[in-house]
Amino acid sequence: MPANDASRSPGRPRGGDSACRGRLLEAAMEAFARSGYDGASLRAIALAADCDVSMVAHYFGSKAELWRAMVDELAQRHQADRAEIARSLAEPGVALEARVRRGAGLLFDRIARQAPLARLLMREAAETGERATYVLTQLMQPNLELYRPLWEEAMDAGILGRSDVVVAHTALVGAIALVISMRVSIARLSGREMEVATLRDEFLDVLLRHGPQGASPAR
Template identity: 40%
Template sequence: MARIDEPAGCVRKRPRGRPTRDRPDGRQGLLRAATYAFAAHGFDGADIRSITLAADVSPNLVRVHFGSKAELWEACLDAIVAAAQPTMAEVAALAADPGQPLYDRLRAVIGRVAAFYAAHPDVRDFVSRQGSETPERAALLTERLLRPAYETTRALFAAGIAAGIVRSSHPALFFALVNNAVSQPPAFPTLLNRLAPEIDLAEARARMTETVIASLLHPTHNSVRAPATPAPKTRPNRCPAS
């Protein structure tokens, strides 16, 4: 199967015989190829023939597994939502953890969102493309993905604003800013390394996340847990000399 990060039109010859372990089944291959196509070219620009070629399957499998191009698009959205569910659960738990200072929770949430985008590079382009196309698809995208993701962070971001750690007038604005800042494209490490060769490719994303956190969060005196003060050493009681 052609990888989704390969250039458009790059199609490998289909090997004969039964699928090997490293080749996904037809449905999963279609979902991967279609998600990339919808992200890169939009709904109208993505055509079924190119998707099935990239997935290395027969075109009739779209009808077999999904029924239509519109249903294939909706299945891609469902797959993205399913992939995002573990991260949203982690973010919700972090946001509500009373045992951590507010600044630490905000920092951890931004880091977790950045890790999600690093693992799912097509999500940013899929969201930005489909969110600006037809109102029907934008509404589905909002209700199934964006609104649930926002709701996991809304109260935390509002608390950050109230505490002066987050300098924004509304948690939704900060939510959009964070997601845009940490969802760098797959080529980001290489491009950054060309600008600054001293930044190692393997460290590029981690260093960008730290930069985003340092730029967007402004800890106050009471927002960071103070280091524990060791108990003073006491000298053992001694009996007075007789």
């Protein structure tokens, strides 16, 4: 009998511990991002979390509530460092182009650390209905509003091309997610190792060198 089963009393569900809920949320994020809502299996999520499937009902009640709790958890994580990021993006005495590079770099690093999140956003954003609306209001809209002042300032200064801020921000997030997902292929095509930090710096160089050249006159 495995050591972690030895102390379990008869009938006690596997994973009936205080950390099970958190593991279920992490496993759910990966499963929903990889397979979508309909394709994600509660049994597979529970197995990945080392919890009995009955723990899903115990903690969340249903698949729909597990999905919602996962989005809420992601929103709380983002809210935790929102004020610090806002200060960093508007830091006095730092040149605007440096703040734009910093902001795009922070976005890149966050998406790189949470690759399932990027896949989840891209998958759900393409859908319609209640789940898409919930992702929009809980995750996408707050992130957009955090970066909006910086992008608008950069467009006014000609550092970024003039466009709709929503389109620009969404395109940036999508481009980052795509580049990160293709890191192995990029390394093979370039013939050199491509660590995340190197990939980020190359991406930022392209973003900021292209921006002023492609900028439209301010409207």
